[in-house]
Amino acid sequence: MKPTIKDVAKLANVSISTVSRVMNAPETVVETKRTRVTEAIETLGYRPNSLARGLISRKTGTLGVIIPDIRNSYYADLIRGMEDASKKLGYNLIICNTDSDKNRLISYLNNFYEKQIDGILLTSEPVYPDYYNELKRLKMPLVLVSTHSLEYELPSVKINDEQAAYDAVSYLISSGHKEIGMIGFDLSDSIAGLTRYQGFVRALREYNLEAVKKNIVYIHDWAENGEEAAQKLFQLAPELTAVFAASDELAIGLLSYLHENGISVPERVSVIGFDNIRLSRFTIPKLTTVAQPKYEMGVRSVEKLHRIISGEKDPILREYLPHEVVVRDSVKRR
Template identity: 65%
Template structure:
């Protein structure tokens, strides 16, 4: 059986808290006791247990990461950034996938509290009132990642989705497109749904193209749904020359539909995505898209959470990082005639 911190304390003739202080803040222990503890650790070949230290100091150097869909490739970049920042700052991550399920979410809150996570990174979900009440129950520092809340004072890191969508559609307009459609998330999604639709419509409105603002089909989160939405969009609005989508996965569904129906992209219809996931460079044609700085969002979120854990006030409560329009092969000038 592996020796425990209790065994070390017994052999050294000191308390468990003294052993823990020797391991964590040795300068706080008098030399005579420190030497006894160090000798006991060496004699027993004791390997300090991180959780045991956390029970005493209420700090486990672990962070919970709550994401709604681990299959979504966008989170690969975000989690990579989180992981690098966590390693630099001395934390480990516990990944929790909710599948957009409220009961799983609440069970993860409880589990992370039981495991004494020092903080929680809450990604991409809407903070509903009952979610917020659940968060408050555990009094654990929380940073919102790729989402935010205007109702509650919760620190967040994301891009400005409305402005990013506006810039993407403005680019399509600059290429001569006058009939532009959109495949959007539902309007009940105040993070990736409504703001991106509003950016789409603002760009059209400012260029006198209000009619195109109604050329919108809604989908959920999957490639197959976007494939069907593309069919519906082009059936209802056959004059469309460009399609803006609320995610790269949606854009890939559109590209598949165009390929299967022998519609040239970008010769007949241009396609603009949103996210700049890694696969955006692997499609045929390569996908033009809005680049979210996913890695930086993840990294910065951990830095922000670390500050909260250490008692620092959030200097920039709702932090927006810059986006970029990446032009590849899926967009071109509007066809003539």
């Protein structure tokens, strides 16, 4: 049986209040007793029970994270940032994968509520009205990560996806490309899908290349294979000299397809990705891409949530972090 505060009290021959004080405000107890208590704690190997503590203090020191899928290395980086920041601020993370399943999400939310989690980090899912209602009902501190909501007043941390996509495509155009295609996520995905498409179109329009905006193939699930999409794209528009892939994983599938079909990169076709995942440095050729500050976003979101939990005033509701085009070898000037 685990030792409790009572056992310590008995061994040190003091009341449990005193033991509690030794742990939480040592300066208020006289030295003789304090050392007696400390020694008792030591010999028993006593550690306070967080459940009891949380019951009374209404704090659990735990944050709940909701992500689509941890296997996606984008989220892995994000979470690592969250974890490091959490450790610093004294939180633990409970991580739940939803596979973008609505029911799973709602079920996890309720689970968080029951567990008396201190706050929620909700990633990537667009905030649909029914989510919002559920969130509102639960009244728990919340930060949206790599997603945001323009309809509702919810705090968020992300990059500007539209601008980032615009910058990627502008980079292709300024490298002399005119026949440009895109592999993107479904437009119903208002974060990674629609916005990046909008950035793509805005860049084209600005350079009077709008005719080209039909050269696009959509993916409906992030785990889907970039190779197939690539095949469809080049069937649709064989004359392409450059492709913007809405994620590095897609870009890697695309690279694979092009290699299989003897189309050299970047000589014949240039490729630009999105996310800057770990392995994009090691593709052949090394992938040019637009980098999201994933780790940093994780850190910031936890700090933001912490501010909300502790009732500090949070200066900015919706935070946008800077992205960056990382130039490597997969785009050629022509």
